[in-house]
Amino acid sequence: MPEHAFHNPDFLWRNPDPKPSYDVIVVGGGLHGLATGYYLAKNHGIANVAVVERAWLGSGNAVRNTTIIRSNYLRDESAALYEHSLKLWETLAEALDYDLLFDQRGVLQLHHSQADVRSGTRLVHALRLNGIDAEWLDTESVKEFCPLINTSQDIRYPVVGAFLQRRGGIARHDAVVFALARAANRLGVDLIQDCQVTGFEKAGDRVTGIVTSKGRIGAGRIGLVGAGRTPLLAAMAGFPVPIQSSPLQALVSEIVDQVLNCVVMSSGVHVYLSQAHKGELVMGAGRDGYTSYAQRGSFHIIEQQVADALQLFPLFGRIHLLRTWAGIVDVAPDASPIIGPTPVENLFLNCGWGTGGFKATPGSGWVFADTLANGRPHPLVVPFGLDRFERGDLLDEHGAAAVAH
């Protein structure tokens, strides 16, 4: 094994055939699906659970994201949900007995204009009163905290200040998939791969099972956690969702010496990046403009984000782009997730995490397992229901999601 590779365990999971029926079926073996399966068994003692996945576990956005973890969301509802998740991250490696390379190295959000500064300081004040760590750094302190950043005032969009959440950081996504899957498997959850859901069985308005590429499977309750393919799943179940799916790209460089000590995001210069433990730079930017299920985006987005990154880090000029890829992200009109019941009885929805659901993994799994176990929304997700659109009570988080992940 390469020394820098994550030390994976000797055993991960069984590869069972599906049983005829389960108490709960979780559709989608991504991070949130696996976390839901795990917490159903762990917190609610419901282990007669299957997580069904159309390809391989994590094949969606789970292993495509840039792994930024933070809880600095502006709205109280969002801050509560993401902070719940961040707290769970802080003990997750121990709970799962797996080194997730979770590293609270700090997330630094750079600001480049007075308008930026206003929204940044508003966030700092709101988070503090919500009991979440948040700091405002002036340009001098930015330089001190992350000396690599070009804080010269001569560049096109000089850094005028930054938001810092020290508890924010990164983790290794592959490890999180492996760890959650192993833990769920250990508690008796069946992980069924290569099993695409192609339809739902219903008795009246109530769902009773799923139709899959591996046959029909009965279920008491069903949770849809299909991220990039949510609209297709919802259409199969007979209701629409206010979701648009579009490509979000990321890139990784070759491995270089460790030089970058924190996660850096910039909304003025549209890029975010960090250096993974092995030493590669991981970088991302905004979504592609169009809807897609093709898991690829347009190359000019990559060119632009690299130019953006070099504004802040001229030192990276001769590093090479090694790989690019895209995931399909599901984005609601207000850029907040949708969690809760659907028009179909016993069928629950968890989607719309868009460009920022990695950080929510344990929190999302926790509240969704609770929702499935009890057949009603967990208190933290009441505002996040599908019904909010008809009421017009949107939870706009575009500010947090524009380039922030």
Add this chain to the structure above:
Amino acid sequence: MLQIRCPWCGPRDEPEFRYGGEAHLRFPGNEADPAAWARFLYYRDNPAGAYRERWVHTAGCRQWFHVIRDTTSHRILGSYRLDEPPERAR
């Protein structure tokens, strides 16, 4: 990077355009009931396959027009003017 045929200017690279989402939506008017209004505001079709969508040639002739694109492959099956039916796409 897509290449899109503007019905007025011909094929151009994607950065010249801005995306406008689902085509052929009808503005329901300000009398719409709450459900219909929410539908109009927030719900857009999102199929896997051929999708009729709007684009505007912002860095060119500034005209809005329609495109039929396969969302699973990004193949463009044709584009047509606002005053043309989808059958005229080419």
Add this chain to the structure above:
Amino acid sequence: MRRLRPGTATDPAKPLSFRWNGTAFDALAGDTLASGLLANGVRVVGSSVSFGRPRGVMSAGLEEAHAFAQIGEGGASEPLMRATTVDLHHGLVARGLSTKGTLVQGDDPARFEKRHGHCDVLVVGGGPAGLAAAWAASAGGARVILVETTARWGGALGRDLELIDGAPALAWVDRITRDLAARPEVTALRRTTAAVSLDQNGVVLVERLPETTPPDRIRPIRRLWQVRARAVVVATGALERGVVFQDNDRPGVMLASAVRSYWHLHGIAPATVVLFTTNDDGYRTAFDLVEAGVLVRVLDARESIGPVGEQARARGIEVLSNAVVAGTRADQAGLLAAARFQAGRRQGEWPCEVLAVAGGYQPLLDLPAQRPDQSHRIVGAAAGQWSLAECLLDGLDAGVAAAEAVGFGSPGPTRPVVGPDWDRSPGTTLWQVPAPDGDETRSFVDLHRDVTVAGLDRALGAGVRSVEHLKRYTLAGTGIEQGKSAKAAAGAIASDRLGSEKPLGVSTGRPPTEPIAFALLAGRARGDLFEPVRTTPAHPAHVAAGAVFENVGQWKRPRYFPRPGETMAEAVAREARAVRTGVAIMDASTLGKIEVQGADAAEFLDRLYLNRLSSLKVGRARYAAMCRLDGTVFDDGVVMRLAPDRFFVTTSTGHAASVFEWMEEWRQTEWPDLEVWTTSTTEQWATYAVAGPQARTVVQSVAPTCDLSREGFPFLGVRPATIAGIAGLLARVSFSGELAFEVMVQSRHGLAVWNALLEAGTPLGMARYGLEALSLLRAEKGYLIVGQDTDADTSPIDAGLGWMISDKDFLGRRSLEMATHRRSDRKQLVGFLPSDPAIVLPEGAQFVADPTQPKPMTMIGHVTTSHPSPTLGRSFGLALVRGGRDRIGHIVHAPLEDRTVAVEIVDPVFYDKAGARRDG
């Protein structure tokens, strides 16, 4: 290895020297870094990432998994370059790396360029199939771009001695490339790699241009092409694969085709070679090296050796059939010393300098794999054509078909005759030789990432059944060479070891096919050229006046104009006082401006804005705002009616483009029946606000013929006027709340008029004022800035703009009627006064009702604008507060980090509530 003669690629007349790990070596022009090292007997080039084992050059191309180097010095130092793809130049400095690159601070003088290309047919790959395709495609006049990743045309023909039309194949290559050079519509690029496949037949190319040490500041060293082709032919050939066996990573273990390649192209050969082959093609290496006097012995994995093997024996080469390499032995330095073999029941060991491994060819399809649904024509070895004759015909046919598909003719029949032809087909399939002692911890599947067969076994034992999990569990195939050599092997060996289960396949390749330097991706978008800077016509005057600028989008806007020794606060206070008590001037040219014309212009604006604008009289202006469809505030501005069918609309600076696009969207898509046209005129007009009790005097002196009297030109009047001799517009609008005139002239006169106004104001001590003072002045009047005093939830009613709403239809009206917009606890825009008039609350500070509540506290609002006011003699501000209007007169609290400030909620208008000064 040693150079025994110059090869076909190297020029003995052009010696050069380079430095490797601090030592100087000689080489020839045409050498790569790898061939230069081999020619000098350098066998160890780096060490393995996990186990620190010595590693040497193992290939002659893109698939190199060992030989990585840091090239160059200082800021131009480039990490992790494959020695096999770096062309040597005189003075080049390089040092060996394992798999980790180094970043070096300093100025990078090199230039990286971008370019667009358009063609009828793009041919990727300059081997026989690609050359044939390009030649055939261009014969009828089609525009063709042909790219080849190496420095030479001919691909495998450089290392494989073949005859075409009775002459050495390289003569054919010369003939074809000369033909191509003579065709004006052909662009043939060497050292150019097709890296990324785009939708609609786009391909991104990376072209490497000659480099020098020290670097040249003028000529680019690399060029990124974005090519759009009407048809694409992929002729990327095939890579030889190795075979996995115990200790297969020793320096000296090389691909057989690479050994042959170094001999023919660079004249480099080892003294002794053991060839381990699964196929006929491998024997070429044996035959060619024997002729050079190298001692060669052959291990053929096939049961029986066939005619080629017999031929080898006839030439005195020792050949064992049914023979595999079971492992290698190293000398004390860890270098290859001998190949251990197993031939039937015979075991043995042959000492050798090089163990050449021929595991069969594998099509190189990483480019088309990026866009599997595109209709690229794949030809030659890339399509699994294993004879030269087939490759040539395939290429010719594809070239003709591609040209015909896009409307060009074909060259007529040409069928090159190849002979004698070699069979390149894979022979027997052999991915791995099991370790004789069962220890698979030194059988390397991914040489770059140090992944062994034991590592694969561990993953399979853990329950891994997908090749993607395998990659993620072991890291096999994630290296810099994009897993070119390792991916297929990992999938195949894992399938093998699982026994009966279905094949695992190959993990997905991700673009690009070859690493691309960030500097190349950015191209010229660095430094001053990163993004355009927008400046107003009077910008030079602002610079001369010592303005401190602020970036507002792409615009540079003066924030304040400090006098020597003044702080920002002092400057802002002075500028604001000038507006309130004397006169001052501000450059408002960045405001968005849109002309709306046509018989239905008034109806059009009625539908867009909250206000009724059809009732506006010609020569009058009105403050107006618009909503998004969801009922939140989109933008505000002034609408002026210049004629019954002609309106002049201003927008906020930040929304100039989006408001214009919004208008066009509705005009074109929903209301095509309206007779109305819109034009953005933001950059056509320079706009200056002259504000203050003395404003009239200043403006009058530059517009002497204009009646500026209160009665003749009342507040919200608009009229054409000649200002400083220039025809323009005058409007009586005021964002400061003071008597003000807005002067608008064509941009080209902007600087002159600005100067004229300044001159006119000098006797009155007219000041310049910037954005900070403006923000203070307008806040004193309770005027909001969209985006600062509103957010994504704020409706016009919340913002205090409810008075604009008339009883007509407008966009967003439906949403405003929803229950959620009638709730009394919505955040509304109000004013506030800190209980301590000396405390200026930070913008963004939150309000709570109960300052003693433990965290998380219930927040009821936040500060959107906050200033010390010289006019009010105290601090004040605007805030969005839940049920704010009902809280007027009440105290709330702002908990700051170090203290909590009590604040009274008040009406948002602090100054001249009646508007007497503005109307003055």
